Amino acid sequence: TQLLEQSPQFLSIQEGENLTVYCNSSSVFSSLQWYRQEPGEGPVLLVTVVTGGEVKKLKRLTFQFGDARKDSSLHITAAQPGDTGLYLCAGVRTGAQKLVFGQGTRLTINP
Amino acid sequence: SQTIHQWPATLVQPVGSPLSLECTVEGTSNPNLYWYRQAAGRGLQLLFYSVGIGQISSEVPQNLSASRPQDRQFILSSKKLLLSDSGFYLCAWSLGGQRNEKLFFGSGTQLSVL
Numbered sequence: 001t002q003l004l005e006q007s008p009q010f011l012s013i014q015e016g017e018n019l020t021v022y023c024n025s026s027s028v029f030s031s032l033q034w035y036r037q038e039p040g041e042g043p044v045l046l047v048t049v050v051t052g053g054e055v056k057k058l059k060r061l062t063f064q065f066g067d068a069r070k071d072s073s074l075h076i077t078a079a080q081p082g083d084t085g086l087y088l089c090a091g092v093r094t095g096a097q098k099l100v101f102g103q104g105t106r107l108t109i110n111p
Numbered sequence: 112s113q114t115i116h117q118w119p120a121t122l123v124q125p126v127g128s129p130l131s132l133e134c135t136v137e138g139t140s141n142p143n144l145y146w147y148r149q150a151a152g153r154g155l156q157l158l159f160y161s162v163g164i165g166q167i168s169s170e171v172p173q174n175l176s177a178s179r180p181q182d183r184q185f186i187l188s189s190k191k192l193l194l195s196d197s198g199f200y201l202c203a204w205s206l207g208g209q210r211n212e213k214l215f216f217g218s219g220t221q222l223s224v225l
Contacts, residue, residue, distance in 0.1 A: 002154075012141065013185070020124075033213065035214075038170070040120075040218075041218055041219065042117075042201050043214075043216050044216070045214065045215070048213060081156050090214075090225050092212065097211060098157065098160065098212075099212060101154045103153050103154035104153055
């Protein structure tokens, strides 16, 4: 059973469109992180959110932590081919020590 | 600045052969070190983590072992590889003692066991 469920698992859209991917759990997390991974490389940390309701922006990417700290979303505006990759959410459950990862969303932006 | 080196990038090994993957971190002291395995394009499974020299915790029973002979060196080993050991192996480090640990990953090793 996945502690963190990501949806959709696969998403293919045209350049310029907007998209949102989700990371959901029934558990409360003290923090959630988003990573992007390109083929043949290790994941790279994009952002960490720690406060319920927190919103962080990274250029065209907007990350939100749910009020109850059980979920997070990543919204990309005007997607570009360079956004293509595997997006992974990861979190530390309240009272735990180690990160757990979702299964990832494979995003493809077509020119 | 901190860097992490992981090698080799790709490896093809026959079933029953031994394995040694090495990972080193530069620019930081006493990091937490991790070995993950990733199925094709999917999430990461934690295999081992270490908070100090000689201190290894195993997350899942398996055919692999890990060692940390030096502060910034982490080695993943197997005496006899199985077909099911194929996968993408990632080493990572984080600053020790932090609640919201941020992981910094190496570039990975693609292992194919034939």
